[in-house]
Amino acid sequence: MGIEVILEPIQEQLGKVEERLHNDLSSGDTQLADLIFHIGKIKGKRFRPALLLLSGKCSGSFVPQHIDLAIVVEMIHTATLVHDDIIDEAVIRRHAETINSKWGREISILFGDYIFSRAYTILSALDSQIATLIMSQTINTICEGEIVQLLRRYDSDITESEYLSIIERKTASLCAASCKLGAIFSGANKRLSEALTNYGLKLGMAFQIIDDCLDVIGKEEEVGKTLNTDIQTGKLTLPLIRLVNRLPVNRKESACELIFQNGGKKTNSAIIDLLSEHEAIDYAYESARQLVKKAQEEISFIPDTIFKTALLELGDYVVDRER
Amino acid sequence: MGIEVILEPIQEQLGKVEERLHNDLSSGDTQLADLIFHIGKIKGKRFRPALLLLSGKCSGSFVPQHIDLAIVVEMIHTATLVHDDIIDEAVIRRHAETINSKWGREISILFGDYIFSRAYTILSALDSQIATLIMSQTINTICEGEIVQLLRRYDSDITESEYLSIIERKTASLCAASCKLGAIFSGANKRLSEALTNYGLKLGMAFQIIDDCLDVIGKEEEVGKTLNTDIQTGKLTLPLIRLVNRLPVNRKESACELIFQNGGKKTNSAIIDLLSEHEAIDYAYESARQLVKKAQEEISFIPDTIFKTALLELGDYVVDRER
Numbered sequence: 001m002g003i004e005v006i007l008e009p010i011q012e013q014l015g016k017v018e019e020r021l022h023n024d025l026s027s028g029d030t031q032l033a034d035l036i037f038h039i040g041k042i043k044g045k046r047f048r049p050a051l052l053l054l055s056g057k058c059s060g061s062f063v064p065q066h067i068d069l070a071i072v073v074e075m076i077h078t079a080t081l082v083h084d085d086i087i088d089e090a091v092i093r094r095h096a097e098t099i100n101s102k103w104g105r106e107i108s109i110l111f112g113d114y115i116f117s118r119a120y121t122i123l124s125a126l127d128s129q130i131a132t133l134i135m136s137q138t139i140n141t142i143c144e145g146e147i148v149q150l151l152r153r154y155d156s157d158i159t160e161s162e163y164l165s166i167i168e169r170k171t172a173s174l175c176a177a178s179c180k181l182g183a184i185f186s187g188a189n190k191r192l193s194e195a196l197t198n199y200g201l202k203l204g205m206a207f208q209i210i211d212d213c214l215d216v217i218g219k220e221e222e223v224g225k226t227l228n229t230d231i232q233t234g235k236l237t238l239p240l241i242r243l244v245n246r247l248p249v250n251r252k253e254s255a256c257e258l259i260f261q262n263g264g265k266k267t268n269s270a271i272i273d274l275l276s277e278h279e280a281i282d283y284a285y286e287s288a289r290q291l292v293k294k295a296q297e298e299i300s301f302i303p304d305t306i307f308k309t310a311l312l313e314l315g316d317y318v319v320d321r322e323r
Numbered sequence: 324m325g326i327e328v329i330l331e332p333i334q335e336q337l338g339k340v341e342e343r344l345h346n347d348l349s350s351g352d353t354q355l356a357d358l359i360f361h362i363g364k365i366k367g368k369r370f371r372p373a374l375l376l377l378s379g380k381c382s383g384s385f386v387p388q389h390i391d392l393a394i395v396v397e398m399i400h401t402a403t404l405v406h407d408d409i410i411d412e413a414v415i416r417r418h419a420e421t422i423n424s425k426w427g428r429e430i431s432i433l434f435g436d437y438i439f440s441r442a443y444t445i446l447s448a449l450d451s452q453i454a455t456l457i458m459s460q461t462i463n464t465i466c467e468g469e470i471v472q473l474l475r476r477y478d479s480d481i482t483e484s485e486y487l488s489i490i491e492r493k494t495a496s497l498c499a500a501s502c503k504l505g506a507i508f509s510g511a512n513k514r515l516s517e518a519l520t521n522y523g524l525k526l527g528m529a530f531q532i533i534d535d536c537l538d539v540i541g542k543e544e545e546v547g548k549t550l551n552t553d554i555q556t557g558k559l560t561l562p563l564i565r566l567v568n569r570l571p572v573n574r575k576e577s578a579c580e581l582i583f584q585n586g587g588k589k590t591n592s593a594i595i596d597l598l599s600e601h602e603a604i605d606y607a608y609e610s611a612r613q614l615v616k617k618a619q620e621e622i623s624f625i626p627d628t629i630f631k632t633a634l635l636e637l638g639d640y641v642v643d644r645e646r
Contacts, residue, residue, distance in 0.1 A: 029467050031474050083436065087429040106410040106473050109432060113406065113439070114466035120443060120459035124452045132455055136443035143437035144352050150429050151354055 003045055003321075006313045009306045010053040013062065017049050017070045024071055025118055035103065035111055039078060042094045047207075048073040048178040050314070055182030055196045057307035058299070065126055065185050072119045072135065073178045079115035080142060080174075082108055087150075088233060090226035098226075131181055138177040145169025153234035156256040160241050164205065171211075172204030195298045199311065202295035206288040207318045212237035213284050217272065228268065231259060238287060240271075242280040288319050326368055326644075329636045332629045333376045336385065340372050340393045347394055348441055358426065358434055362401060365417045370530075371396040371501040373637070378505030378519045380630035381622070388449055388508050395442045395458065396501045402438035403465060403497075405431055410473075411556060413549035421549075454504055461500040468492025476557035479579040483564055487528065494534075495527030518621045522634065525618035529611040530641045535560035536607050540595065554582060554591065561610060563594075565603040611642050 007014060022040035027033075049070035056066045084090070085098040086108045092098065100108040116139070123132045149166045152158050179200030183193040214223050215230045216239060230237050236244070240259060247255050259271055275281050292315040302308050330337060345363035350356075372393035379389045407413070408421040409431045415421065423431040439462070446455045472489045475481050502523030506516040537546050538553045539562060553560050559567070563582060570578050582594055598604050615638040625631050 027463075027467055029471060031471050032467060035470070080436075083432050086432060105428075107470060109406050109409060109435075110466050110469045110473070112432075113403075113435075114463060114470065116436070116439060117459045117462035117466060120455065121463065124456035124459055126452070129447045129449070129452060129455070132443065132452070133447035136440045136447050139440035140350075140437060140444065143433050143440060144350055144355060146433045147358070147430060147437065148352060148354050150433070 001313060001317065003047075003050075003314075003317055006310050006317055007046075007050050009310050010050060010057065013053050013067060013070070014046055014049060016067050017046065017074065018043075020067065020071055021074060024122060025075070025115065027114075032114075035099065035107070038096075038102065039082075039099065039111075039115070042096045044074070044077075044094050046074060047314075048077050048174060051175055051200055051203075051311075052178040052182035054307050054311050054314075055179040055188075055200070056186045057182075058196065058302055058305065058311065059183040059188035059192055060186035063185055065131075066182065068122050068126065069131060069181045069185065072122050072131070073174065073181070075115050075119040075122075076135065076139060077174060079112045079119070080139075082112040082115065084146075086112075087146075088226065088229040090229060092220065093225045095224035130184065134177050134181060138173050141169045141173040142171075145171075145173070149235060152236075154260060156236065156244055156252065158236050158241060160238065160245070163236070163238055163241055167205055167208040167212075168201065171208035172201045175204030175207065176201035192302070195301070199295045199298040202291045202298065203315055203318060206291040206295065206315070209238050209284050209288040209291070210319060210321070213239055213281055213288075216240075216268070216275065217281060231268065231271070234260060238284040239275055239280040242283045243275055243278050246278045246280065285319065292316065292319055324636060324640065326370075326373075326637075326640055329633050329640055330369075330373050332633050333373060333380065336376050336390060336393070337369055337372060339390050340369065340397065341366075343390065343394055344397065347445060348398070348438065350437075355437075358422065358430070361419075361425065362405075362422065362434075362438070365419045367397070367400075367417050369397060370637075371400050371497060374498055374523055374526075374634075375501040375505035377630050377634050377637075378502040378511075378523070379509045380505075381519065381625055381628065381634065382506040382511035382515055383509035386508055388454075389505065391445050391449065392454060392504045392508065395445050395454070396497065396504070398438050398442040398445075399458065399462060400497060402435045402442070403462075405435040405438065407469075409435075410469075411549065411552040413552060415543065416548045418547035453507070457500050457504060461496050464492045464496040465494075468494075468496070472558060475559075477583060479559065479567055479575065481559050481564060483561065483568070486559070486561055486564055490528055490531040490535075491524065494531040495524045498527030498530065499524035515625070518624070522618045522621040525614045525621065526638055526641060529614040529618065529638070532561050532607055532611040532614070533642055533644070536562055536604055536611075539563070539591070539598065540604060551591065554594070557583060561607040562598055562603040565606045566598055566601050569601045569603065608642065615639065615642055 025036050025040065027036065052070045052073055053066060056062055081093060082099050085093055085100045086105050090098050091101045099111055123135060145166050149170060176197045179196040180193060183196045212230060215227050218227050220227050244252055244255055296312050296315050299311060348359050348363065350359065375393045375396055376389060379385055404416060405422050408416055408423045409428050413421050414424045422434055446458060468489050472493060499520045502519040503516060506519045535553060538550050541550050543550050567575055567578055619635050619638050622631065622634060
């Protein structure tokens with residue numbers, strides 16, 4: 001099922017988010033207009049705004065702040081992507097040229113900072129500080145996860161649980177925060193808010209595992225972004241960690257050499273053969289599927305509505321997209 | 324007069340800022356400890372915390388939030404420096420190795436983001452949103468100023484007033500915000516708060532003009548940071564803009580060629596000779612001196628106290644330091 005169909009119940013609110021995103025990014029200086037126009041026209045899946053809005057509807061009614069917050073989580077996600085694309089030297093993102101490729105590293109750094117601060121400006125207009133606190137802690141967690149991932153580059157001793165801790169922080173934390181904000185601004189009680197937060201966390205982890213699989217086996221024209229960046233930048237992700245762990249001790253070293261030496265090349269057929277031989281991609285997909293199942297179980301007690309159904313379907317979408 | 328002597332009246336509060344800076348940056352992940360230790364031990368002049376604290380004392384009494392806010396403005400300044408040092412490829416800052424030189428570009432990007440989000444976490448614990456609003460708008464303005472400066476690189480048509488607009492945004496805005504926050508958290512009335520904000524803005528512009536002069540004529544061992552980065556990265560600053568404007572039309576092009584061609588070299592004796600011949604450095608110093616005078620006039624109506632004296636002396640310090 002396509003994501004547009006799944007998100008049908010919140011189409012109207014997502015439309016409002018879309019309308020305001022560009023305006024809320026605008027600057028008083030016309031020299032920034034090209035940058036803002038470019039980032040505005042690159043339309044992502046709006047996955048995090050969707051999580052926030054659906055969690056809100058599963059917890060009660062919408063308040064105007066839900067739209068503000070949906071814009072904030074999308075802006076923060078976008079800011080992290082602008083910075084990530086410098087780190088990964090990515091050329092394509094969301095089927096369009098990256099800011100890094102079009103304007104260079106220096107402007108990308110500052111434009112990422114600019115987007116972050118626009119998001120905080122929206123947060124500072126809300127009547128409580130709770131969202132500012134949740135978002136600043138979340139960005140902190142994201143940065144920690146990303147820094148630790150960088151510090152562990154080319155480290156073939158990285159374990160599956162260390163990998164899971166990294167992706168929980170760098171990706172799942174923002175999905176969890178999106179669900180949490182949606183829930184608490186609809187007045188969710190503690191149990192409901194925690195269940196939705198846990199749902200977001202597990203779904204976010206599954207999302208990243210699949211992203212990491214697609215980075216190895218996906219096709220750029222389908223996924224819509226520069227792929228093969230993990231191996232090229234020395235990041236061992238779940239399928240590769242699984243592969244290394246499955247090999248006998250005497251073959252580990254040569255496999256790691258193969259992974260990192262081949263990293264510079266666009267086609268990695270030797271690595272893909274090895275992954276296939278050891279069913280490492282299947283293993284990663286199965287891990288993601290288990291996480292989605294647990295995420296769906298977290299919210300099983302919530303009364304059935306079209307919004308809950310959408311959340312459940314988003315889970316399946318995360319695993320089945322674009323393979 | 325040394326800055327330590329000038330800041331004597333707020334020594335106790337600056338001590339508290341120093342004590343808490345390191346703790347407030349700490350992470351739950353021990354793998355970040357080296358980064359946080361390194362940034363913590365690099366002690367700057369704490370110019371912005373000083374502006375905030377002195378403005379507070381000129382407006383009334385200290386409240387506990389003054390220390391929080393002093394930490395916030397220093398953190399935000401530090402985060403911008405971490406990102407600037409990537410852009411300028413600087414090796415030395417505050418007499419120590421930069422994060423960029425020691426850990427590389429990727430980690431520097433994320434660590435800058437990390438410091439920004441720690442600052443917002445402190446802001447989110449305050450009981451009002453006003454500081455979050457002021458800081459997010461200020462960071463926005465800083466980024467705008469820096470982006471416009473980058474977009475105008477190698478553009479010899481840049482005017483003095485465009486330069487002043489850039490430095491007002493990229494540097495002076497944070498000095499102004501520091502004064503403003505100090506004032507309003509001491510309950511300053513509108514006139515006092517605006518006067519101190521204007522003082523900070525003008526002083527900040529003078530500060531940047533002198534910084535830009537030192538970038539051309541300073542000695543690295545005295546200034547304590549990598550110099551000559553402006554010319555190397557194509558930024559025309561006030562002394563160079565003055566020089567270009569003073570030359571007859573038929574010499575402008577060759578002067579610009581000389582500036583940018585020589586940019587790669589550490590010694591720029593031909594440029595320095597030209598600047599000297601046209602008294603362009605003197606002109607920039609005089610511009611800074613005029614701005615300091617105007618800054619000092621802004622606060623002339625404030626009753627005389629040791630805190631006001633310190634603000635006035637900071638003005639003279641800004642121009643006379645390290646030449």
